Amino acid sequence: MIKKTTSFRKLMDKPGIIVAPGVFDAFIGRIVEEAGFDALYMTGSGTAAAMRGLPDVGLLSMTEMVMNARHIADAVNIPVIADIDTGYGNAINAMHTIKEVIKAGVAAVHMEDQVSPKRCGHWKGKKLITVEEMVGKLRAADETRKSLDPDFVLIARTDSRGALGGSLEEAISRGKAYAKAGADMILLEAPKSPEEIRTFAEKVKIPLMIGIIEGGVTPILSAKELEALGCKAVIFPNAALRVVHKNVMDLMKVLKKEGTTKNFLDRMLLFPAFHDLVGKERYRQLEESS
Numbered sequence: 001m002i003k004k005t006t007s008f009r010k011l012m013d014k015p016g017i018i019v020a021p022g023v024f025d026a027f028i029g030r031i032v033e034e035a036g037f038d039a040l041y042m043t044g045s046g047t048a049a050a051m052r053g054l055p056d057v058g059l060l061s062m063t064e065m066v067m068n069a070r071h072i073a074d075a076v077n078i079p080v081i082a083d084i085d086t087g088y089g090n091a092i093n094a095m096h097t098i099k100e101v102i103k104a105g106v107a108a109v110h111m112e113d114q115v116s117p118k119r120c121g122h123w124k125g126k127k128l129i130t131v132e133e134m135v136g137k138l139r140a141a142d143e144t145r146k147s148l149d150p151d152f153v154l155i156a157r158t159d160s161r162g163a164l165g166g167s168l169e170e171a172i173s174r175g176k177a178y179a180k181a182g183a184d185m186i187l188l189e190a191p192k193s194p195e196e197i198r199t200f201a202e203k204v205k206i207p208l209m210i211g212i213i214e215g216g217v218t219p220i221l222s223a224k225e226l227e228a229l230g231c232k233a234v235i236f237p238n239a240a241l242r243v244v245h246k247n248v249m250d251l252m253k254v255l256k257k258e259g260t261t262k263n264f265l266d267r268m269l270l271f272p273a274f275h276d277l278v279g280k281e282r283y284r285q286l287e288e289s290s
Helices: 004-013 026-034 044-052 062-075 091-103 131-148 168-180 194-203 223-228 239-258 262-267 271-277 280-289
Strands: 018-023 040-042 080-083 108-112 153-158 185-188 208-211 233-236
Touching (some): 018 026, 026 239, 040 044, 062 080, 062 091, 108 185, 131 153, 153 168, 168 194
Parallel strands (some): 208 233
16 A cells, blocks of 8 residues: 555645645544545644644644644545644754654654744744754754655745744745755745745745635635645645534534524534444444454
């Protein structure tokens, strides 16, 4: 069977843009795969919110993030892109993190150039490490993946557009440096317009990823629009999370008021469909054959 890292490499080589919905647990991962997507994205902020009820300020450990990535990767047959924040320390820590995510079955990761503790990429007041420090971490990560699985995809995320004193020019400069350091793709975090995306893609000649954050600083563009601007991949980190949480909030209001779920059934995955999605029938057959 083809490795998931190899599958993701093939997606990068094929024409067209890669669309990777964000997931925060294995069950949502199953839903994304069932919908027919070729890849999915494990969101860091969504993992923090779903696993611990915490904001995206770097409070989860590498162990917690890798554990969630492993659960998701085990549950699906499509490649998983994972958020590894800042790599959880210096170049040595980044090497260890890459080793662990590869062991977890992840196909690609993005590592960002913020100081630790980091902040959500669409918040104000972000601070960056030096280019030299980030380059060192990327080189260490590159050497590690080459020794374990050369097909593993390394994505460098730059937060320089929205950082203190940041600019598009700084993002372009860093993108070029990160490409030379071994990154296969650049995630340009929080660009403010389609023109900025197009300019970055034209000047940094490496596959470009954009994240669409509903309510963030980047305009909500479709996959086709982003592809026309020069993007190779788009992630929707927390679209599913926000839909789930909004619907749960609505459900709680109804349940508190009415004491029943019967007027909410059209917005729920009912008992049989739920068990179909988690593969209950397969386990029933295994029990009968054993």
